[in-house]
Amino acid sequence: MSKRMQEEIEAAERDLLHTYNRFPVIFDRGEGTDLYDIDGKQYLDFFSGIGVFALGQGNKELNEAMKGQIDKLMHTSNYFYNEPAIRAARRLKEVSGMDRVFFTNSGAEAIEGALKAARKYAFLRDSHTDHEIIAMENSFHGRTMGALAVTGKKAYREPFEPLIGNIRFAAYGDMESVRGQLSDRTCAILLETVQGEGGIHPASEAFLKELRALCDERDILLILDEIQCGMGRTGDMFAWQAYGVKPDIMTTAKALGCGVPVGAFLLSGKAAEHSLVAGDHGTTYGGNPFVCAAIDKVLEIYEKDDIIGHVREVAPYLKERLEQVAAGRSDVLELRGKGLMLGMEFDHPVGEILNRCLENGLVLINAGANILRFLPPLIIGRKEIDEMVEILARSLD
Numbered sequence: 001m002s003k004r005m006q007e008e009i010e011a012a013e014r015d016l017l018h019t020y021n022r023f024p025v026i027f028d029r030g031e032g033t034d035l036y037d038i039d040g041k042q043y044l045d046f047f048s049g050i051g052v053f054a055l056g057q058g059n060k061e062l063n064e065a066m067k068g069q070i071d072k073l074m075h076t077s078n079y080f081y082n083e084p085a086i087r088a089a090r091r092l093k094e095v096s097g098m099d100r101v102f103f104t105n106s107g108a109e110a111i112e113g114a115l116k117a118a119r120k121y122a123f124l125r126d127s128h129t130d131h132e133i134i135a136m137e138n139s140f141h142g143r144t145m146g147a148l149a150v151t152g153k154k155a156y157r158e159p160f161e162p163l164i165g166n167i168r169f170a171a172y173g174d175m176e177s178v179r180g181q182l183s184d185r186t187c188a189i190l191l192e193t194v195q196g197e198g199g200i201h202p203a204s205e206a207f208l209k210e211l212r213a214l215c216d217e218r219d220i221l222l223i224l225d226e227i228q229c230g231m232g233r234t235g236d237m238f239a240w241q242a243y244g245v246k247p248d249i250m251t252t253a254k255a256l257g258c259g260v261p262v263g264a265f266l267l268s269g270k271a272a273e274h275s276l277v278a279g280d281h282g283t284t285y286g287g288n289p290f291v292c293a294a295i296d297k298v299l300e301i302y303e304k305d306d307i308i309g310h311v312r313e314v315a316p317y318l319k320e321r322l323e324q325v326a327a328g329r330s331d332v333l334e335l336r337g338k339g340l341m342l343g344m345e346f347d348h349p350v351g352e353i354l355n356r357c358l359e360n361g362l363v364l365i366n367a368g369a370n371i372l373r374f375l376p377p378l379i380i381g382r383k384e385i386d387e388m389v390e391i392l393a394r395s396l397d
């Protein structure tokens with residue numbers, strides 16, 4: 001590492017609030033599936049900024065669209081209409097089949113909005129103010145007070161309590177456990193279609209279908225968090241689309257803006273008709289022309305370049321190659337996931353492996369202490385997969 005990088009990292013550790021144990025690298029620029037640090041060293045990116053950079057770094061079309069919008073109009077306010085937001089909402093409805101969209105600045109804010117919509121829906125029905133939400137153990141929904149309240153990891157929540165109340169946790173994948181948390185005040189059930197931070201656990205089809213049936217029977221809203229697993233990552237635009245169930249509310253963010261900070265919650269049917277109205281919710285930045293130009297262009301590129309088709313074609317190859325890696329090792333417990341969202345679970349912490357990967361020019365991250373997480377840009381090809389496997393194998397030994 002150069003002296004300059006060393007000094008800048010020291011400055012960062014002095015000036016930034018230490019809420020992350022960062023890897024010792026400063027990235028300077030990116031190109032497709034590659035990143036370069038400020039010393040000029042090249043890295044293959046199999047993390048894409050927590051699944052944000054679905055289209056890779058430096059997508060020319062997206063960059064040009066953003067530059068054009070910067071010169072034209074960056075912000076007005078939600079007191080007015082803007083064309084990029086109108087186009088982005090239309091596209092998002094098309095690819096999701098949902099009915100209404102609210103744009104936010106982040107994933108956590110999308111969760112906040114979804115929680116408010118669910119409570120409002122129940123409030124309109126019975127005027128009670130004691131509604132409960134069932135969330136899942138091992139889940140992750142963000143760091144704001146509401147999103148944290150439904151995040152199924154006690155260590156994240158406890159120092160900040162009291163959070164919003166009336167949240168109950170059930171075991172992911174376990175209907176018995178969900179039924180055990182149910183009451184006549186339950187207004188929503190919230191889960192990630194594929195748990196991300198919790199270790200890459202896809203919901204089973206039976207679980208999602210039974211949740212849907214339960215929600216229908218009791219007039220409970222089903223909220224699916226697609227912030228990490230959505231936007232094509234699993235081989236469908238949204239992971240739930242492969243299950244034959246539809247949520248009442250869904251959240252998206254991360255790859256939605258491919259680097260531009262945006263999120264959204266979308267509502268369908270009764271939730272869209274009977275929940276938030278004027279005065280109930282708002283945001284200064286959310287859905288401004290600058291960020292919506294990104295969403296509009298990202299979704300246009302997805303369609304034009306058939307990103308979903310590409311994921312479906314390339315994902316089995318990634319799985320096959322990782323299975324080969326796993327087969328040769330006694331310390332790998334499981335390889336699981338969907339599409340280009342895979343986790344490799346070891347019987348020991350993977351921190352050392354991650355450091356060696358980085359040294360060898362591969363950006364990877366964990367999901368829980370023992371699990372390597374693979375979230376490459378969706379545009380990767382076989383060549384990059386081969387390259388990654390070669391570096392990984394070298395870093396594992």
Ligand SMILES: *Cc1c(COP(=O)(O)O)cnc(C)c1O
Nearest residue numbers: 106107108140141142196227228
């Ligand atoms: C990242 C993430 C969030 C939070 O998104 P932020 O943009 O960091 O607030 C919520 N849910 C899931 C599943 C996530 O992966």
